[in-house]
Amino acid sequence: MKKQKLLYGGGALGAVFLPQLFSRLGYNPAALSNNFPTAGCTGSCGNCGGSCLSFIAPLLFLSIRAYRGKKQ
Amino acid sequence: MRALIFKLQRLLGYVLGFLLFYKPFMFFNSFFASFWQANGFHSLHVPCARIPISRLLSGDWGSSGPVSLFFCLLLAVVSFWFGPLFCGRLCPAGAFSEFLSTLLPKKYQIDWGKYVPITTLRYGFFAGFLLITSLGFAYPCAYCNYYALELFIISIGSGQLLLTLLSLLAVFFLANIVFGLFTQGGRGYCNFLCPVGAASSLLHRIGQLLPGPFRMLVNKSACIGCGKCARSCPMRTISLKQGKADIDTDRCIVCGCCQIQCPTQAIRYKSNITKEL
Numbered sequence: 001m002k003k004q005k006l007l008y009g010g011g012a013l014g015a016v017f018l019p020q021l022f023s024r025l026g027y028n029p030a031a032l033s034n035n036f037p038t039a040g041c042t043g044s045c046g047n048c049g050g051s052c053l054s055f056i057a058p059l060l061f062l063s064i065r066a067y068r069g070k071k072q
Numbered sequence: 073m074r075a076l077i078f079k080l081q082r083l084l085g086y087v088l089g090f091l092l093f094y095k096p097f098m099f100f101n102s103f104f105a106s107f108w109q110a111n112g113f114h115s116l117h118v119p120c121a122r123i124p125i126s127r128l129l130s131g132d133w134g135s136s137g138p139v140s141l142f143f144c145l146l147l148a149v150v151s152f153w154f155g156p157l158f159c160g161r162l163c164p165a166g167a168f169s170e171f172l173s174t175l176l177p178k179k180y181q182i183d184w185g186k187y188v189p190i191t192t193l194r195y196g197f198f199a200g201f202l203l204i205t206s207l208g209f210a211y212p213c214a215y216c217n218y219y220a221l222e223l224f225i226i227s228i229g230s231g232q233l234l235l236t237l238l239s240l241l242a243v244f245f246l247a248n249i250v251f252g253l254f255t256q257g258g259r260g261y262c263n264f265l266c267p268v269g270a271a272s273s274l275l276h277r278i279g280q281l282l283p284g285p286f287r288m289l290v291n292k293s294a295c296i297g298c299g300k301c302a303r304s305c306p307m308r309t310i311s312l313k314q315g316k317a318d319i320d321t322d323r324c325i326v327c328g329c330c331q332i333q334c335p336t337q338a339i340r341y342k343s344n345i346t347k348e349l
Contacts, residue, residue: 005189005192008188008189008192008193008196009192009193009195009196009199010196011196012192012193012194012195012196012197012199012200013196013197013199013200013203014200015196015197015200016197016200016201016203016204017200017203017204017209020204020209020210021209053210054200054201054204054210054214054215055214055215055242055243055246055247055265056242056246058197058200058215058264058265059246059250062184062188062193062264065187065188065193066182066184066187066188067187069186069187069188070186070187
């Protein structure tokens with residue numbers, strides 16, 4: 001049970017962190033060397049701070065977990 | 073009658089929250105601006121608690137504004153001793169999504185607690201938020217429903233909805249439609265994604281390790297296990313264990329909904345040194 005909870009917690013962390021990491025590495029390889037958020041995530045949103053990525057990814061993660069939880 | 077007075081009290085609290093922190097009023101900001109006699113205080117970001125929280129890992133607290141730091145400290149002290157009162161009594165963004173959830177029958181809404189461990193996910197997302205902001209991957213504003221609500225109100229007022237940051241509009245709709253309208257209790261955003269709420273609850277939880285701090289207490293001998301409290305809780309923190317109500321301190325926002333619904337008045341907001349039974 002504890003292991004499962006740990007996996008859930010880790011998954012939640014990853015759902016916020018990984019999309020940001022990939023977007024930065026994908027759009028701007030030098031991004032990790034400075035301290036500015038990804039400026040042109042889509043080019044149309046403006047400097048949102050990565051809201052779309054860091055909101056939609058957790059939502060997707062939650063939906064998948066809830067769907068699996070419902071099936072179980 | 074008691075329930076009506078309680079509802080009115082809650083409504084007044086949220087209206088007060090709106091007047092204190094949201095445009096065009098911002099009385100909290102105006103109060104501090106009168107001390108500093110400074111310009112540029114007319115922004116939601118001035119008392120923002122997310123900014124100092126996002127700098128928890130990097131330790132760069134000094135670059136947060138003084139009002140922001142003061143507000144964060146105030147929140148921390150209140151949450152530690154009295155629980156997340158800001159979430160349960162003042163936060164207009166949480167109240168708005170909670171209100172939206174009352175517009176739809178429960179059969180169309182998701183009860184997240186049935187399918188996922190909310191508390192675990194909440195702190196997982198919180199850790200993710202700390203990580204992305206401390207590494208500079210995202211602004212503290214990332215997926216901020218509080219700011220999104222203000223932008224939405226401004227954009228409606230100015231008739232320029234699409235000129236607002238589109239991603240924050242998306243956040244507004246997801247937080248209030250998915251996690252509000254289609255979520256039982258309407259506090260899905262607060263439960264999963266709000267870093268201020270998570271930090272407040274964490275402090276509330278730590279506070280409970282000491283004698284003295286306040287919390288919602290259940291008098292187990294008076295509890296008849298009717299479940300009214302569980303159904304009325306906007307955060308869905310109450311479960312029935314062995315036929316008695318059990319409140320999860322990790323997510324309770326001490327809003328008092330359970331207390332007012334309890335037919336035997338078994339739930340009280342008291343100091344934890346009060347004898348439970």
